[in-house]
Amino acid sequence: MTRDEIRELAAFQADESKGACALSFYFQPDPPQDRSHRREAIVAKDVVKEALKSAAASGKNGSLHADLDRVLGLAASLRGNARGKAVFACSAQNFWKEYELPPHLGSTHIYLQSRFQLKPLAALLGSQPALCVAVVDRQRARFFDLRLDQLREGQALVHMLSRSASNYGFKGYEGGHAERRVAEEALQHFKAVSERLLSEFEKHVWERLIVGCQDANWPEFESHLHPYVKKRLIGRFSADVASVSNEEIRGRAGNVLNQWITEYGSAKVNQALDFAKANGRGVTGLRRVLQALEAGEVQTIFLGENYSSPAVECPHCGHLDAHLIKSCVACGRTTRELSDVCDAIIPIAIKRDIELFTLKDHEDLDRAGNIAALLRFRSDQSTGQIEMAS
Numbered sequence: 001m002t003r004d005e006i007r008e009l010a011a012f013q014a015d016e017s018k019g020a021c022a023l024s025f026y027f028q029p030d031p032p033q034d035r036s037h038r039r040e041a042i043v044a045k046d047v048v049k050e051a052l053k054s055a056a057a058s059g060k061n062g063s064l065h066a067d068l069d070r071v072l073g074l075a076a077s078l079r080g081n082a083r084g085k086a087v088f089a090c091s092a093q094n095f096w097k098e099y100e101l102p103p104h105l106g107s108t109h110i111y112l113q114s115r116f117q118l119k120p121l122a123a124l125l126g127s128q129p130a131l132c133v134a135v136v137d138r139q140r141a142r143f144f145d146l147r148l149d150q151l152r153e154g155q156a157l158v159h160m161l162s163r164s165a166s167n168y169g170f171k172g173y174e175g176g177h178a179e180r181r182v183a184e185e186a187l188q189h190f191k192a193v194s195e196r197l198l199s200e201f202e203k204h205v206w207e208r209l210i211v212g213c214q215d216a217n218w219p220e221f222e223s224h225l226h227p228y229v230k231k232r233l234i235g236r237f238s239a240d241v242a243s244v245s246n247e248e249i250r251g252r253a254g255n256v257l258n259q260w261i262t263e264y265g266s267a268k269v270n271q272a273l274d275f276a277k278a279n280g281r282g283v284t285g286l287r288r289v290l291q292a293l294e295a296g297e298v299q300t301i302f303l304g305e306n307y308s309s310p311a312v313e314c315p316h317c318g319h320l321d322a323h324l325i326k327s328c329v330a331c332g333r334t335t336r337e338l339s340d341v342c343d344a345i346i347p348i349a350i351k352r353d354i355e356l357f358t359l360k361d362h363e364d365l366d367r368a369g370n371i372a373a374l375l376r377f378r379s380d381q382s383t384g385q386i387e388m389a390s
């Protein structure tokens with residue numbers, strides 16, 4: 001799933017005047033320890049059938065019915081699927097997209113709204129950096145892009161070594177000479193890998209780095225990494241380039257990433273809460289977050305895992321209000337009620353590239369109303385970007 005695809009989902013609006021409806025379906029597979037029960041497909045079918053019934057009851061037929069039928073067919077085929085799945089559909093506007101997702105979607109659910117429901121997706125991807133996974137040994141380097149569990153491989157770098165020192169089979173001058181040559185070649189290879197990483201980082205190909213290599217090679221390889229690149233390194237796992245499978249790379253890099261997101265998100269929300277008390281570069285509570293969002297000041301939004309709140313939205317100017325007022329304070333038009341303000345906040349965050357963290361069991365965020373934001377530096381305040389220890 002690319003950023004552009006996510007933006008397309010965030011920008012989608014069903015034309016309700018023509019009876020169109022945006023259908024979002026999320027499939028959560030059973031956890032691995034329950035896999036033998038295979039309840040997941042039955043749950044998925046029930047969820048869709050329930051939606052069909054309520055759509056029929058409320059007189060929403062036609063294209064929505066066709067979409068639901070198609071999702072029902074798909075749900076039946078999900079038995080035994082180990083990965084999560086999402087479908088976004090609106091056949092009235094010729095829209096149908098399916099995505100494989102990491103199996104951490106909470107529950108199987110279907111939403112019929114005027115916009116696609118992106119909350120489960122946002123919880124997965126909001127804080128996901130553009131990630132490079134480099135798997136390296138003394139002569140090979142493979143480069144991957146990892147996003148939402150999808151691993152894409154780029155061009156590898158291979159510097160086949162001269163016959164290895166041990167193959168010479170001679171002690172003394174010959175052997176020592178060969179060993180030095182091999183060491184020199186490995187050094188050149190590590191330098192080339194480091195240069196490639198630096199150049200791609202500078203071209204914004206990736207924002208964060210995970211390295212997979214044998215423990216024995218790490219100190220030497222690390223010593224060649226440019227300081228800028230090293231600063232972006234979020235973790236390392238042990239791997240042998242020759243034998244590691246893509247599945248293992250995805251799993252191990254995914255674990256490193258998830259741990260980092262949790263720690264990084266938690267450090268950042270603490271900073272936002274401290275700033276909210278001290279210097280104004282952080283805000284808490286829905287009302288203030290909405291104000292900051294409208295003023296274009298928000299850099300990062302933090303939501304408690306189950307945060308939800310009603311609000312109103314102005315269909316004319318887009319103003320969002322935590323007070324359930326009938327007419328818009330900005331333009332005076334009639335507002336419409338949102339049962340959950342996240343349905344409006346999340347698409348805005350995606351469209352504007354605002355970082356979004358969904359945090360589980362964070363006591364201080366809970367006390368602050370389960371919603372907070374870190375603001376960009378204002379022109380009247382000190383310089384520099386916020387740097388987080390990684």
Ligand SMILES: [Zn+2]
Nearest residue numbers: 314317328331
């Ligand atoms: Zn308005």
